[in-house]
Amino acid sequence: MRPSKSTALNASLTLIAAAILAACGSDSDRPSTPSVTLSGVVTAASFTPGSATDPTLAPTYYVGAKVCVDADGNGVCDASEHPVVTDAQGRFSLTVPANAALIADIGTDATLSATGAKVASRDVLRASLDQVLDQGGQVVISPLSSEVQRLVEANGSSYAIEKQTVATRIGVSLDKVLADVNTVSGADQAAMLAESKALDNRFTYAITKLDRGDLYPDALAVPGGDPRLAGAANVTASTAPAGTDTRARITFAQAQQAAFNLEGIPRYDHLFIVMLENKATLSIKGSPWAPKINALLASGNQLTSYYATGNPSEPNYTALGGADDFGITDDSQWNCDATGANAVQDLPLPDKTQPGLASSPFNATCTQAAAVNHNIVGKPNLFNAITAAGMTWRTYSESMNPGQDFRTDSVADAAVTAADNVYAPGTLNGNTVAVGNAGLTLPMPAGLYKTKHHPGMAYQNVRSAPEFRYSNRTMGGGQWDANLKNSSAYAMPANYDIDQLGTDLASGKVGTLNFLVPDQCDDMHGISVIGKLAGGGTATASDCGSVANNVAQSSAANIITRGDNYVDALVKKIQASPLWKNPAKRVAIVLMFDEGSATSGFNSCCGWNVSNSAVSKPLIVDPKTGVVTVDASINNYTKGNRGHGQSIFGILTNQADAPKGVSDGDAYSHFSFVRTLQDMFQLADPAVDASYMNRSKYTEKFIAANILNLPEYAGSADTHFDAVRAINHAWQAPASYTQKQSADVNTPAQIGPDAVQTNVWALKK
Structure with a gap:
């Protein structure tokens, strides 16, 4: 043998x-060896x-x-x-x-x-x-x-x-x-x-x-749950495996493998996160208006109980950038109520000559009812962490004004026009005739690009980072692309690239972490555009045009179809790239929505509703001493982290041997996703709570150990549901545990552990 x-x-x-x-040994004892x-x-x-x-x-x-x-x-x-x-x-x-x-x-x-x-x-x-x-x-x-x-x-x-x-x-x-x-x-x-x-x-x-002397494997990667919870106080019906912790001290060989698989999350070389807007699971799952997204979900893996942090958009994007919404509950600009220690420190200032900025470089309309700082100062986030590790990030945004500052919303430009989208028969849930108005010309409206939809925009240390301008890039595929060359809002930059994503995919110069943000016409959000008819006169095209004028079709269905087609084209573009086709590179695409639509029920999983307490503040941990203290630097923190229901979360991978068709029914959130990304790119250390940014450190063990500093838990704690855990499927609910869920799904609540114990990020079956 x-x-x-x-x-x-x-x-x-x-x-x-x-x-x-x-x-x-001695010379006389030493044998002669080659x-x-x-x-x-x-x-x-x-x-x-x-x-x-x-x-x-x-x-x-x-x-x-x-x-x-x-x-x-x-x-x-x-x-x-x-x-x-x-x-x-x-x-x-x-x-x-x-x-x-x-x-x-x-x-x-x-x-x-x-x-x-x-x-x-x-x-x-x-x-x-x-x-x-x-x-x-x-x-x-x-x-x-x-x-x-x-x-x-x-x-x-x-x-x-x-x-x-x-x-x-x-x-x-x-x-x-x-x-x-x-x-x-x-x-x-x-x-x-x-x-x-x-x-x-x-x-x-x-x-x-x-x-x-770490134990192997990481605690939150142990099948069945965190073994450190066995017998722990303040944990609801402990999920830890029965008996003592059987893990042993890690060996050199195990340590080298574990470093590439933190908490069961393997290293990926590149991740593309496609951000869509405002659709609950019920609106997309099985929808005849989104057949392409549903086909993609079926071909990959998905989370079926994924929660937002709030409503409207801005708190969710901010949470995706750094695992907290910091009390933000509105879409006000990032400099609203930025005073005192939280004052804006951006340099250089946006150009005052740009449209909409003539009166002030940071002129803004702030809509929040109470003083909530929107300029987050000194808080850890994915962007800074990626850069500090010597890796790269990109945020690709569709339909920007050529030459605009990334820190400002896009403006209307009548010189840039597009024909109304016309959908061929069969495109929209079996329509038998074409849908849309070929005789309607639509000028480029304001607000196609919105800073509220940028996951890094609220963070002062991201906007001030040396690489900020370089790492923010354009993404093509929009309705107005063909005529952006006619732009009159700003001076057209030399050699302007309308689709830097396409260029970067061809060259392989994408980031390690990439957020892909369609404009408000293609992300299922929708805005109204006043267009010109071929025979004269005007018409208002709600939800960006193609409103059915000859079939029974709702505006809501139209905007879903637009997004469905855009996502399909975007995924195909990535999958056609040399990057995706290189089997030695581990590349994944995430399809997700910023929020659902539920306003009642259990909407704030994996980051509880802090409005239950008037005194609650986030906890910070000293990385050297491990001492936990309350962070009092954020005004009206308890207004945030309210949740807004459940939405679609799909994962596609270029790894041929990876498991496909997996549906993970455990509850996760934006905070869980941030923790997962920190593990995926080795930006944190599972043994050091302080290394996980903001709320992503709030594991079941952390919550149980710090319960006295979390008064919103008094009499109502559910450490299972509210804990933040990596999306690795290691946790196993007690057999009698009924998982909470919002009105955004119509399936029965999961009881006990998920039926398919498969890691949706796994590289091999």
Whole structure:
């Protein structure tokens, strides 16, 4: 029987360990053994924050890193393993009894050759035995070499297969992917650096878990529920598995895998979030007006009990950007009631010469009844977190005025016109005749692009970030695209790209995290447009046109159909891209709505209705001490987090082997989604509550531990329903538990655990 690769490798390491120990004896006792000399370098990607474009990454070497044969597989170059130390050019040379896998143990006394900066946290990188043999003793130890070996172990495959996988993922040739990145140039180097930075974040975190002695797996990834809840006070009918916590201290090998699967959420390379508007599950699920979205839902996975945080739009988009609505309950502009410590600090100011801004650079109409600050200062959010990790984000918005400031709503432009949409027979629920008016010309209306629909707009530190302008981009496919060249509202910028999303999809320059925001005609929101008839006169086209003038069709059905067609075209555009077609890249599309429509019932899952308390404020946690305090910096916080029912949430993935057709019936929310994204891109640490932004840290354990600081729970707590958990399907409801739901669905409430215990994000069946 042929031994497995791992068995053979362990045997090799055992022999090497024995030889090393034998070599420690006296000269007379030391046996004569053959030896080989392994030389090479340990490489890294140096990250400089503050770029106005994509992250500034440069090739570098690790200076002062230990290199050894990790004979006992503990992820440490022990003194008994006779490590050598890399020199000022990251070079090493060590003599060992035989070829073997190597590790680079990069401690906090090591530095980067490019900058001299000290390593902030211990890191361990690897080169497999197969790589050592492949590179002929001139070994490059890097995040990329570590990833190849991690994939070999994760997939039970071979070095040759996974080396090709990594090369294909980042688009470089097989001969370069494990080369010294300092000797590679151009696009190949840029691709290697970007991937190396993302990987090294993970490998550093793996060692944090190892050195800290984490239990394996993460608590919120344990099937059946959080084992830390067993016997915990203040938890309603504990969901923890029976008995004691059976998890053991994590090993080096487990830590490297766990770092790529936080709380059961695998790493994705790119995520596209398509944002739609104001439709409850009942309005879309099975609707004859949305056959394409329903087909997409059936072909992918979906959450069937997904909750908004509030009504109208702005609180939901703000919550999607940072896991809280901060008491916002209206669509007022982001600078409303921004006073004192929360005053607007944007630079540069919007140009006063732009339409609608002549009187003030931040002129706004504020509609809220009470003083609620709309400029969120100093709060963590996905955008800043992505940037700080050396990754990229994009917000693509449809139908902007060419040249406008992203911080202002779009304005009407009579010079930009479009014909009314005309739907062919069969397009609208089997219509037998064409729908629409070909003789109606519609000028571009105001408000197609709205800042309230930008998930990062409320955050001062996002709008002020160096990359803000660069990372906000256009998205085509709109009714007025063809004539945007005639724009008269602003000076048309040179080489203006109406569809930067299309350009970026072709080049692969999309972000790690991408929000795709259709305009108010294509997102199912709808606005009225006064158009001109071919024979003279005007006509008001409510919901952006194509109102049925010859069949019985409601305006509401029309706007759903518009959105259905737009989403279908948008998904097809993404799926036609080289990015999606690259099976080595893990890419997903989320189709979701900002809110449902329910105004009664249980609408605020996974972030309770704080209006139950007049004194409740959000809790903040000191990341160093773990001390929990009340954040009193937000005015009228209790007005927010009211919920607005349930809506559609669908997931499509380019992974052929991923499970499809999964419907997860557990309750999730915008806060759960933000927690999931933090796990997906390794922006937080499950062992540190403070690392999860705002309400995304409110797990069942956190709620139970801090119940006295949450007075809205008095006499009415349901820690199951209100807890925030990653969308991983690990939680299992008690058999008798009846899940709450709003009037936005017409199916019976789920009782007990979901029938299909499958992770909707899984990469493999």
